[in-house]
Amino acid sequence: MAFTETMTSRERVMNALAGKPVDRPPVCNPTNVATVDLMDLVDAPFPDACRDPELNAQLAATGYTELGFDAIAPYFTIIQESSALGCDMQWEQKDNWPTVRMSNPIWKGPDDVKVPSGFLKHPDVLAITRSISLLKREFGDEVAIIGKTMGPWTLSYHLFGVEPFLLMTIDDPDLTMECLNRLKEISVLFGQAQIDAGADALTFPDHATGDLVSAEYYRRFLLELHQEMAERLDVPLILHICGKTLDRMDYIAQNNMAMFHFDSKNDAQEAMDIVDGRIGLVGNINNPETLYARGPEEVRQEVYRCMDAGVNMIAPECAVPLATKLENLMEIPKAVRAWCEDHQGNGAVGSG
């Protein structure tokens, strides 16, 4: 029997973020689904599509209009704020991510943390806020618009440099907290600007990854800060941390955010068991091996594994590789519907 959808994409995403019932789990990448093919389709290539609001909106919209995802996420990268703050940037070409040259940091300590007066008017900030306005005006309540504001831990990597910042966490934890507390105001400022522009939810990347720091670091430096973000930013927040995070998921589950966007290095069922309903989970579909290098059949298997585990929103684990084949991305919503058809009537479909 064919599976019938009863919600709009936006209703589905917002209900899932609120822990309410859904007709099916939403397909919603909190980071990015833009690819080089989609850039060609709407003539909005990187890096221009990261810096021009209209190109940004054109490219972002394809996540919904072409791929069939339930959300649009126009902040493709992780560098917009850092560029606006004056970091040394490498904008790259169409087929690669713009990056911050972290070997050339611009700040050394908390006293350097000053937000330029024209921060919200900087072109790389406006690219996102104006894009969100355009998308909201065009799509209204049809599809969820997911903004993104970088957390203070990730901003620290960009602004202080990875190594100097990590050494600071060892040498002077109090100074580190002072830096994080000052930087969090940038997260709030940019996040609120996106909410004002029409964002329905915000992704909050803060890369305290298991590849670099211990779980105890998350508890000590970030848990309370993230709880504060969840209180101050009045939309559902989706924490994003790449890499291994199972050892800190119990802490993450206490941060009062709506969801956690997690990496395929973490077993989906184990993650669900740890968070135990205290926070939703989204992501886990492998990028480099499955979405980039394999085919639709393997993608479907990964979607099914996430659905079987009860992952709340179905998505790639992180920003998809820019050369991902469209057929693999289109398979994700197809697989979600197919799984729902297979499981109708057994109570698995429609839970919140």
Add this chain to the structure above:
Amino acid sequence: MASLKTATRGRAAEVLERIGHCVELVPLDPNFQEITVGLYVRDSVAIVWTFSRKPGVEERMRVIRDQLVALGGMTAVAGTHDKVVYECGQLHERPLKFLMKRAVEKPPDHRLPEGRVKDLRSPLMLDIKGLEEDGRWVYRVDAEGEAPNEAARLRAVTGGLARYGDMEKAGDDAASFSCGHRHDQLAHLVLPFARNVSQVEDMLAADAMRGQMTTGTLGFSPPT
């Protein structure tokens, strides 16, 4: 600005329904406005395709298609500007990836070098010679010069042909395509890759990492 809702809606799905699955995607065409070009396959017919609609893309697809013919010995489908087949009816997808990348990234007048290629692990000069054996066209690796490890090198290069050419070994120094047919240009295209598997693997890994966002590529952890 065109409507975000309706500018292209559903176009990608319609196109893929028509052109099939993607065998190889070349993200950046250095010879034509940095468009992305893919090689798609439906019913054993390969189609050169781009989602770009820049003026001149049809002619560019024709040029790339013609390079698949010139460099890989494929046959153009009559009356088309973008379709090719192998007469054997198979598509040999693994070597086709190397062929497609070369057809897009090299200049339109690029041709495979003639003559022997230098082995990268010995002083030997390598070539492959085809001959019919028991109804199959078999390519034998031929070495010129002297090297103490000649037999091992021929074995390794044959292994490389099997790996990157999707060929079947027919002895320590010989291999044939799975279809058993003659594909001289494709075999010669694969030979330079076959002589140094570890270097080619590094190249493929580097290609694959470009455009990936991971803690490693972001600089937040050592690359994995």
